[in-house]
Amino acid sequence: xxxxxxxxxxxxxxxxxxxxxxxxxxxxxxxxxxxxxxxxxxxxxxxxxxxxxxxxxxxxxxxxxxxxxxxxxxxxxxxxxxxxxxxxxxxxxxxxxxxxxxxxxxxxxxxxxxxxxxxxxxxxxxxxxxxx
Numbered sequence: 001x002x003x004x005x006x007x008x009x010x011x012x013x014x015x016x017x018x019x020x021x022x023x024x025x026x027x028x029x030x031x032x033x034x035x036x037x038x039x040x041x042x043x044x045x046x047x048x049x050x051x052x053x054x055x056x057x058x059x060x061x062x063x064x065x066x067x068x069x070x071x072x073x074x075x076x077x078x079x080x081x082x083x084x085x086x087x088x089x090x091x092x093x094x095x096x097x098x099x100x101x102x103x104x105x106x107x108x109x110x111x112x113x114x115x116x117x118x119x120x121x122x123x124x125x126x127x128x129x130x131x132x
Contacts, residue, residue, distance in 0.1 A: 005058055008049040008127050015045030019120065022113075031106035033095040039109075040064065040092035043085075043116050047071060050123045064089040077122070084115040 003010040022038035029035070040062070047067040052058065054074045061067065064085035071078040087108065094100035 006052060008053040011045045011049035011052060012124070012127060015042045015049065015120070018042035018045065019116070026109070026113075031109040033102075033105065035109070036088075036091050036095055036106055039112060039116055040088050043088060043119065046120050046123045049127055050074075053127045062089075062092065064092075075126075081115060081119050084112065084119070088112055088116075 003014075005011075018038045019042035022035050022042060025032065025035045025038065043064055044062060044067065047064065047070075048058065051067065051070055051074070056070060056074075059066075065082070068078060068082055068085040072082070091105055091112075094102050095105055
């Protein structure tokens, strides 16, 4: 299968795979560094799907806070997810490279996963087949 970085539905598919993987991993092992990374990557891909569907030109970034700011520019409702984006981005970087403070890593995972689900639902309502 050939994918296209300008097709929001390819980003949705990729995000969905990572989100399901994070959920399965948490069921099996509990909250791990990998679960945090998968949740962050899923959220990143869903945000990129939304942004691309609005005409945004892809920027290669892992910073959910920056992506969320871009989403807020299209729809101020996304501002309710800014703290979520900041927290998940901080935890992503803390575990991504050795040397980060991992003392609170995953402590609020349940809340992060709930907010990710709410964000994904919002995005899925806004990325229609016509956007592809």
